[in-house]
Amino acid sequence: MIKAFAGALFLTMGLITVKSKGQIKIITNNTQKTHYLEIAYDKAFVHKHSDSINYQKQFFKNFPSTFEDLCTIYGYDDKKGAAPLYNVAKLHIDKLFNLACVDSEKKATKFVGISLNGKWDADAVGYFQNNLQTFTIDKFATIIRLLNTYTDSDTISFWKFYLDIEDTDYRKKSYDSIVGKLRANNSKMTALVTEAYQIINKQQQNH
Helix, strand or coil, rough: CCCEEEEEEECECCCEEECCCCCCCCCCCHHHHHHHHHHHHHHHHHCCCCCCHHHHHHHHCCCCCCCHHHHHCCCCCCEECCCCHHCCCCCHHHHCCCCCCHHHHHHHHHHHHHCCCCCCCCCCHHHHHHHHHHHHHCCCCHHHHHHHHHHHHHHHHHHHHHHCCCCCHHHHHHHHHHHHHHCCHHHHHHHHHHHHHHHHHEEEEHH
């Protein structure tokens, strides 16, 4: 059951209750999270509730933080069909990347986390990857600083998703753009990006 009051929203489904005003809580159950994301998005961006900034923060906090959850909530499965929020995936993902109330460091952490173990797909995953590529170039220093705290395998995983592009020329252009920014002062990251690029090239050749 979902109950909305002036200035507060309560999501009471199972054992979870979330009060949105004055605090930000994270819902871990994907079924409940789906409903809450719909409400938070509506109050943050559509009807612009008086507490819309708080709802924007709630939306960001409760947006999926892993690739698996992104697909479960926004993706499409050939056997199971469309995920619950498949039809609004582009709207939600575009807003996620453009939230002015969330700083770049928090965004980078969220976006890198989603990218780990990611693999390109159409629709939601494609929307996310496109936005990720733009964000990475725009906030390059922030992304690199964060990736420097990750293991080599996770860093390669991020770049594999970033470079998982079907068009060979565009993939090469994306790789060259990243390496061009890195070569002068980060040889280790350049090597990891190159390894990811080589892996993706082999995978694409085998398709």
